[in-house]
Amino acid sequence: MIDPAHPNPIPLGSFYQLRKRMRISKIGGFQYRYRRIKEALERIVATTVKSEGAFYNKTKQEWVEDVFHLYDRVIFKGKRLPNGEIADSNYLFLSSWYLENINALYVKPIDFKYYRSLKSTIAQRLYELLGVKFYRFLWEELTCLRYRYSTLCQLLPITRQRYFSKAKEKLDPAHEELRKTDFLDKVAWEEIEGERDDWFIFYYPGPRALEEMRRYGVPEEAVLERGGRAALQAPEQGPEEIKGLVEYMVEVLGDEHSRPFYTKVARLCPSNVIYRLLSEVKDDWLQGRVRKSKGAHFTDKIKRYCQERGIDLGLKPSRADK
Structure with a gap:
């Protein structure tokens, strides 16, 4: 875990050490290999990400709506650091929300x-x-x-x-x-x-x-069985979390009139399920698979989810349900 008191920059070590950790083959000569590592770091720094509720900030407990970079900056050995010193290694500056998630242990390690x-x-x-x-x-x-x-x-x-x-x-x-x-x-x-x-x-x-x-x-x-069923319950949400989630549903679905229904959904259903279904609705909309409106499409999805789990949303049964 990175020390939150001294979050940036992250010392990466030399290109040789990076190559060994990444287990890059020796094919092509060392200059070629090191140039590839350097160019890869520069490309990631230059890559811009636009998030519309796709990334989650664990520290702030909110979905990210922003335009940002994963890596804010990379300084190579021999170049000048922000404090005026000459870098004795290669250093990486992570974006603020990325670093916050790491320090909050909101990560999934890879074997x-x-x-x-x-x-x-x-x-x-x-x-x-x-x-x-x-x-x-x-x-x-x-x-x-x-x-x-x-x-x-x-x-x-x-x-x-x-x-x-x-x-x-x-x-x-x-x-x-x-x-x-x-x-x-x-x-x-x-x-x-x-x-x-x-x-x-x-x-x-x-x-x-x-x-x-x-x-x-x-x-x-x-983790109960080979199929992966969960024993844990979704954490309860406070009033502010519910309010924020309802606002997000109204914004994504464009349906202000259904705010009372969305409030009930936010209170009764796990937030991660709601975000997943909203993401599916957005994808279906872009793919032209929404027949009526985004609001109606979402209602169908959340209704099926709740029916399978015995959650009463207070909806009148449709003809298809009878």
């Missing part, structure tokens, strides 16, 4: 030895992605994660295939490697009604994924 043991780069990326997402199981009664194939292609990233056989041909070797190493229990594909070139992929956590939760500080009672 680097296991990560490096994976032969497929797609398997490595899936391990990074799914390892974080499986933590949702602690607060929601889930047995698997579901991704659209098209969404997964953007996240990995890989070239999207038009045909099912080609899509499986690209992903299944990575799936099999993760299954054989016990990170995944199983993977299932499912057709999406009305869509020919997109599918749902369901990921079920294996023993290694569940063990990582225990190993990295998750209470053992939170």
Whole structure:
């Protein structure tokens, strides 16, 4: 953990030390390897991120609505530091919210030895992605994660295939490697009604994924069975958190008239579930899958969630429910 009293800069060590920690091969000569590391750091510093509720600030207990960088600055050995001294090493300045989350232990460590043991780069990326997402199981009664194939292609990233056989041909070797190493229990594909070139992929956590939760500080009672059901309840929210969540729902859904209903939802449902469903609504809207309005689309989703868990939102049953 970084000392909060002296948060920035972070000493990275020499390029040689970085190369060894990253286990970069010796192919290409040392000048080429070090230039690649330097350019990678510079690219990340130059990369701008626009977050619309996609990043969470653990310290402030709020979702980030901002434009920022992950790395604010990098100063290489021999260059001048802000205090006027000459840098005796390579130093990295993290963005404020990124550093706050690290100091608040709002992180998911990666088993680097296991990560490096994976032969497929797609398997490595899936391990990074799914390892974080499986933590949702602690607060929601889930047995698997579901991704659209098209969404997964953007996240990995890989070239999207038009045909099912080609899509499986690209992903299944990575799936099999993760299954054989016990990170995944199983993977299932499912057709999406009305869509020919997109599918749902369901990921079920294996023993290694569940063990990582225990190993990295998750209470053992939170992981009950191989399917990953959670014993913990979602934390209660205070009035300010509820108010902020309601405002966010009104803003995203553009439906001021439903504020009383959104207030009830915020009081009865876990905030992470609400944020997830809002994210799904935004994605569905961009993909042209919303038939009525964003508000109605969200209501359908939260209604199904609550019905499955016996949560009474006080809604009149629709014809489809009768």
